[in-house]
Amino acid sequence: LVDFVTDSEVTLVDAAASDDMVALAAWVSNGNDDVEKLQDQKRVAGLIKFLYRNRHMSPFEHGHFTFRIDTPIFVAREFMRHRTFSFNEVSGRYTEMKPRFYVPSTRRPIVQSGKIGDYSFEEGEEHQYFLINSNMTENCENAWSRYMVLKDCGVANEVARMVLPLNLMTQFYATVDPRNLMHFLSLRNEAQALYEIRSVAEQMEKYFADIMPLTYDAFKER
């Protein structure tokens, strides 16, 4: 009845973005945005590196990526701090929630040391993973059955959902331009980022690298 997942999933729904677009947007400033120039991809690569190195970032704002993200609510909360994205999310008022919950796998580091802003996390002991798994799955199953009890006695979705925990999976669309995608990746595919949002960012970064390889090279050299 209740499903448990151990990772988030990112799908690229749509993209209108390219390295060529960055070059054209930069060249228009000299009145010289001739598409013929795009045939010289070495020149495009050199220009993109120059722009990135010198923080001439507006040419990287032309275009967009739209991702569909399936992730726990606590990751969505962090994600939606990024104000340059546009979002649409499944509604817990208009739909019945799906019984899918995130439970960390044994790959997820769980023991914290260090201080605020400089934590490190290590793998735990087998019994700790066992306790995480057994407590979380039991808690989610309980929460889900309480959700259904409330709904079955006529309580509205928007009220019944209040019994559900933060590891419930949610789905949203997130659309962003390449510049702000890079900003997001620099913060969220990074050692200090939450393990679960990092997994989302890693998947997004692969799509970005495929679609804008020259821009991606400049971004990685930063």
Ligand SMILES: Cc1cc2nc3c(=O)[nH]c(=O)nc-3n(C[C@H](O)[C@H](O)[C@H](O)COP(=O)(O)OP(=O)(O)OC[C@H]3O[C@@H](n4cnc5c(N)ncnc54)[C@H](O)[C@@H]3O)c2cc1C
């Ligand atoms: C490791 C980590 C830990 C964090 N911990 C916490 C925490 O404990 N508590 C917490 O509340 N948040 C926390 N955050 C969230 C963080 O404070 C930012 O809200 C989040 O990373 C979004 O960053 P941003 O504002 O640069 O990005 P975006 O919102 O995507 O904005 C992109 C850029 O646009 C510009 N911009 C956007 N809006 C404005 C504005 N209103 N005024 C001026 N410039 C603007 C800025 O240049 C900004 O960098 C954490 C983030 C990270 C990565």
